[in-house]
Amino acid sequence: MQIRAGSRDDAGRIAALHADSWRTAYAGIMPDSYLSGSLLDAEKAALWEARTTEPDPASGLFVAVDGLDVAGFAYSTPRPDGRLLLDNLHARPGRTGSGIGGRLLRHTLAWAAAEHRGRDLYLEVLSANTRAIxxxxxxxxxxxxxxxCRFDQGFALPEVEYTWTAKALAARDVRVDVRTE
Incomplete structure (x- = not known):
């Protein structure tokens, strides 16, 4: 498996993996009507089309590829408060627990430490997603x-914020080549 920068060519596969991951990870947490509907697929397709058509050069999109298969992805972006948001980290359903998420996370932490020195990296996770926590x-x-967290689709769920401080990121053993792993 290789970790590389994501591109516009990956948008469709990332969107499909993102929707499938939500259906698996959030089953019983988010409303079934939302998870099972086509709205979720359309939202993820539009999101990844936008993010990859005009990418923010300060953001990081990394995909874990196994042959031609996108096995997982991570996306981080600067926020107005000076921190970085790890907005997405997903492994393909059925492959969770295989190390894909850990490799993507370590890659993202190394990228954050190298490319955004002095910034904290944080994420938001639904409180009921105990496996992710x-x-x-x-x-x-x-x-x-x-x-x-209030969702545009009309529901709200408790979430928790987690942070790696800039000091903690700088102290990590950062040996990952942030261009490719």
Whole structure:
């Protein structure tokens, strides 16, 4: 498996993986009517088309590829408050627990430390997503906030914020080549 920068050519495969991952990870957490409907597919397709057609040069999109298959992806972007948001980290359903997420996360942490020195990296995770919470805690993220996430589709769910401080990122053993792994 290789980790490389994502591109416009990956948009469709990333969008499909993103929707499938939500259907799996959020089953029983988000409304079934949303997860099973075509609206989710359309939203993810539009999101990834926009992100890859006019990419933000300060953002990082990384895909884990196994042959021609996109096995996972991570996306981080600067926020107005000076921090970086790890907005997406997904492994293909059925391949979770195989190390894909850990490799993508380590790659993203190394990229953040190298490309955005002095910035904290944070993420938001639904409180009911206990598997993801355990994963982030195992990888050194610290719980820094709790709030309610309001979705445009008309529902709200509690979420937790986790952070790797700039100091913690700088102290990590950053040997990953941020261009390719």
């Amino acid at each position: 355990a994963f982030y805690e195992r990888h050194g993220a610290m719980r820094t906030d709790e709030r309610v």
